[in-house]
Amino acid sequence: MTDKNIEVILNQVKEGKVEVEDAMKSLKNLPFEDLGYAKIDHHRGLRNGYPEVIYCEGKATEHVVGIVEKMINRGSNVLATRATREVFEAVKKIADHAEYHELARMITIKQQEIVASRHKILVMTAGTSDIPVSEEAAITAEMLGNTVERLYDVGVAGIHRLLSNIDKLNEASVIVTVAGMEGALASVVGGLVDKPVIAVPTSVGYGANLGGISALLTMLNSCASGIGVVNIDNGFGGGYLASTINRQIELAGKVD
Incomplete structure (x- = not known):
């Protein structure tokens, strides 16, 4: 959840395109979503400017997949570090646009446009x-x-x-x-x-x-x-x- 996401929701409410109850459903998991094995910090993008990053090493594969699924359902870009190819193959089953960077051992999923800095x-x-x-x-x-x-x-x-x-x-x-x-x-x-x-x-x-x-x-x-x-x-x-x-x-x- 980024500041742009919230701005869109608020404008939709203002224009009468979205009911207040529906907007509340979109925002109800702020600041975090509790999965039992993980608490996903959907609010981090608003606080820090960047969404939460998934550190894969030491996590069960199904837990990584569960976290990724929740993040992509909310439209977030996903960055996962220290990921094995086995973890990537499991993630790929729920996100066919996921990319694996072999040397860096990272998984990236781009759902929102990334505008590169001038500097x-x-x-x-x-x-x-x-x-x-x-x-x-x-x-x-x-x-x-x-x-x-x-x-x-x-x-x-x-x-x-x-x-x-x-x-x-x-x-x-x-x-x-x-x-x-x-x-x-x-x-x-x-x-x-x-x-x-x-x-x-x-x-x-x-x-x-x-x-x-x-x-x-x-x-x-x-x-x-x-x-x-x-x-x-x-x-x-x-x-x-x-x-x-x-x-x-x-x-x-x-x-x-």
Whole structure:
């Protein structure tokens, strides 16, 4: 349920096209719908600007399907993260327009038009092994209404690859850097640009990488200013935060 959905309902009541009782039926599940195993937050789009996202890992397949079904019945776009192909095949049975993004392990269902922002989010990786987490960030940002550009395999081991793309960094409003190993990419980018940099550490690396902790600590201890850090392998969190920042930039532009 978005602000546009409610505006449509209220206008229909105002114009006499919908009875008050019918409008109440449409709104009765705000702020949430209780399924027993889950409480779907239909109000989240109104509060936060974006609808609830389904985290699939650890959930029973039938529970994911049940949540998706309720969301699509209310006309919401659906974004499901950490989904296996098995979960996708089950969802596909009730939503034949669902798409599965193999690398990112995400399911997307588009029911409402997504108008891309004028301001761009750049999602970049240090290495090719970081692409799955990066794709999670990029697809999240796209589903939340952003123009996203991808720039992959530009880590500090070959810094000329990064410097040859400096124009792309300068064109972006927000940059998401995804890196494992020692995680130095965020610091380098943070020292080159005058915009928010969101650092996403990945678990890519050899033993002393400690499952991404070395990259996380490098990013947290960066001497470059303007860097925010999310959790290890949390591409969704990076994409969502970038979207939130970009949304404020868009809204500020409309006010101006």
